[in-house]
Amino acid sequence: MGIVIILLMLAGVGLMLTRKLPTAFALVLLAVAIAAVVGAPLTGENSIVDTVLQEGAVAQAATMLAVLIGSWMGKLMAETGIASTLVRKIVEFGGDRPTVVALGVLAVSALIGTVTGSAPAAMMAGIIGIPAMVAVGVPKTTAAGTILMGIAAGMPFELPIWQFFSTTLDLPVDTVRGFMLKLFPFAAAFAVLFVLVETRRKGVEHAWSLAAPAHDRRRDRARQLGDAPWYALLAPLVPLVLALGFELAIIPSMLAGVLYALVTTTRPREMNKRLLRTLYRAFDIAAPPIALFVAIGILLAAVTLPGAVEALNPLVTAVSPGHPVVFVVVFALLTPLCLYRGPLNVFGLGAGIAGVLISAGIYPAVAVLGLTASYNQVFGVADPTSTQTVWAAQYSGVSPQQVMVRTLPYVWCVALGGLIVTAATQL
Amino acid sequence: MTGTTGDTLATLGRLSPAVREALRTECARLADEDDAEFGVRLLAGTPTHEGRDPALLRRWATAATEFGAGLTGRARLPQPRVVERTGGIERLLLARYVSRPAPAVELFTDTLALGEELVDLLGWRGWYPAGALRAAAMAHEDAHRLLHDDAALKRALRERLGHTALRFGRFRIAAHVAGADELAAHGYAAARRGLGRSPLLLTAALASAVRALAQD
Structure with missing residues (x-):
């Protein structure tokens, strides 16, 4: 039976890779198929309808809300000029030194990456940041990579990610926070190293171009808004300080960030309108990840059914390395399997595999956290099919594959660092 | 005349009379603009200048162009490695300076040839003598090298523009x-090669020509 489940998973990966089905639909289909082959009843306890579809669909509710509020705050930061002002100030201070500008944009991207992820984060930092870097001579691929590495450096502090791992792996938020604090130095160090090495290795480029300046609706919007006041620029730090410093719960911390961004940029009579407008627009941004989290919840519910655990346990036990050194070597070598929506992508089948590893008792949940969070650092930057990578590459005028080749060595090292920490502390 | 130039002549020659006339009209309208206006447009389209007063942009454009023109008295840089390429029209590039692996100026010969032909078509030889575009491209990239290598020069440009990031x-x-710096490079190229009008006018006309070619 375990073999059948593995074959179903491979078929699911095939459907996702060949884009025959969107990832979310493929995961739901896979979940129902797994539940059916392990003999789950249609209704009742541990059933397809009540357990997999009903309970699974809402299992990630807290994550979905955190993603929505993160998108809301991101939308607010874009609309009020907070994000564009941050980038503009960086360019004005460091402008004729490409490395300084790139480091500044990296820092702003990291700050934005703590609030929200995916393409909206890349857009917030990149709409102005990418052309600004190119204007001072940073090569295009380096510019796109800088935005992505920056967002990934902020990712260990992205509160919706904490919520996701906490719910998915059934771990307290404190435990997730503890590991993320250990992962952050690797993400930050290799992000800085990327900028330092790549700006030095690739030097500067200045082109006499015939291209007319691009018109972008967001930039037109920024034209109307002007600069945000300096104290509003602290908005991305508010949720972070509350959640990290004061150990406040994730959703209230993020709501406080939304309120801070609002009151520091908006006249009282316009507040209601802006708050509602940005909230409604945030639903558009948050829709794709929310659909994915519904599907991940359903898949997790299927792979943790007693029948599935029983079937997969011997197989997974046989292939999972137990020795810490082998654990690091094997999972480091498998890192590319999280690219191209591969089986180790934690926002896809990887979540199901994580569920199997925990429910079968192969590794402690916190070790699986280390594994999946480390892979997430790679996927978030170098996967040519992830929306932020596609957007940053295309906006820079290069291909997502060029960005992957340039950034992969650095994020692979980040993952290796995370795996070493995991093996050293949890195995 | 090189083979590339001949090819490009044939390319522009393929424009229908109506499209060629429309191109002439559009470029005549561009030529009616004053040179500073092209600088304003370049700055206005550059990120970080959203919402800036056009008068301020004009002041900066003029100051940067004059700063570049003033660099012509400086000692000449050693001749960089020059790499000739095609594919500039497709990529909308005329020239490019790269500092690594070794400083080099890439000249896109198809774009240069198109520029030369366009100058003839528009009767702009008085402003842009034969071969001036290639020479201007070299000078333009020289200016980038000057600014790239000399921190004091970059500081002087900042001071000339007078924009403040922080005051305490x-x-x-x-x-x-x-x-x-892009405007300074164009100012330097125009002054160094004695062009009658800004290279930015020819850049705008070239962009129109490429659009016309794509449409026709």
């Missing part, structure tokens, strides 16, 4: 104005 009493940090 008497303490002031001059702000970088994105796009100003």
Whole structure:
């Protein structure tokens, strides 16, 4: 039976890779198929309808809300000029030194990456940041990579990610926070190293171009808004300080960030309108990840059914390395399997595999956290099919594959660092 | 005349009379603009200048162009490695300076040839003598090398523009104005090669020609 489940998973990966089905639909289909082959009843306890579809669909509710509020705050930061002002100030201070500008944009991207992820984060930092870097001579691929590495450096502090791992792996938020604090130095160090090495290795480029300046609706919007006041620029730090410093719960911390961004940029009579407008627009941004989290919840519910655990346990036990050194070597070598929506992508089948590893008792949940969070650092930057990578590459005028080749060595090292920490502390 | 130039002549020659006439009209309209206006447009389209007063952009454009023109008296840089390429029209590039692996100026010969032909078509030889575009491209990239290698020069450009990033009493940090170095490079190229009009006018006309070719 375990073999059948593995074959179903491979078929699911095939459907996702060949884009025959969107990832979310493929995961739901896979979940129902797994539940059916392990003999789950249609209704009742541990059933397809009540357990997999009903309970699974809402299992990630807290994550979905955190993603929505993160998108809301991101939308607010874009609309009020907070994000564009941050980038503009960086360019004005460091402008004729490409490395300084790139480091500044990296820092702003990291700050934005703590609030929200995916393409909206890349857009917030990149709409102005990418052309600004190119204007001072940073090569295009380096510019796109800088935005992505920056967002990934902020990712260990992205509160919706904490919520996701906490719910998915059934771990307290404190435990997730503890590991993320250990992962952050690797993400930050290799992000800085990327900028330092790549700006030095690739030097500067200045082109006499015939291209007319691009018109972008967001930039037109920024034209109307002007600069945000300096104290509003602290908005991305508010949720972070509350959640990290004061150990406040994730959703209230993020709501406080939304309120801070609002009151520091908006006249009282316009507040209601802006708050509602940005909230409604945030639903558009948050829709794709929310659909994915519904599907991940359903898949997790299927792979943790007693029948599935029983079937997969011997197989997974046989292939999972137990020795810490082998654990690091094997999972480091498998890192590319999280690219191209591969089986180790934690926002896809990887979540199901994580569920199997925990429910079968192969590794402690916190070790699986280390594994999946480390892979997430790679996927978030170098996967040519992830929306932020596609957007940053295309906006820079290069291909997502060029960005992957340039950034992969650095994020692979980040993952290796995370795996070493995991093996050293949890195995 | 090189083979590439001949090819491009044939390419522009393929424009229908109506499209060619429309191109002439559009370029005549561009020529009616004053040179500073092209600088304003370049700055206005450069990120970080959203919402800036056009009068301020004009002042910066003029100052940066004059700064570039003033660099012509400086000692000449050693001749860089020159790499000739095609594919510039497709990529909308005329020339490019790269500092690594070794400083080099890439000249896109198809775009240069198109530029030369366009100058003839528009009767702009008085402003842009034969071969001036290639020479201007070299000079333009020279200016980037000058600015890239000399921190004092970059500081002087910032001071000339007079934009402030931070003021604390008497303490002031001059702000970088994105796009100003590009205008300085164009100013340097125009002055060094004795062009009658800004290279930015020809750049705008070339962009129109490429659009016309794509449409026709």
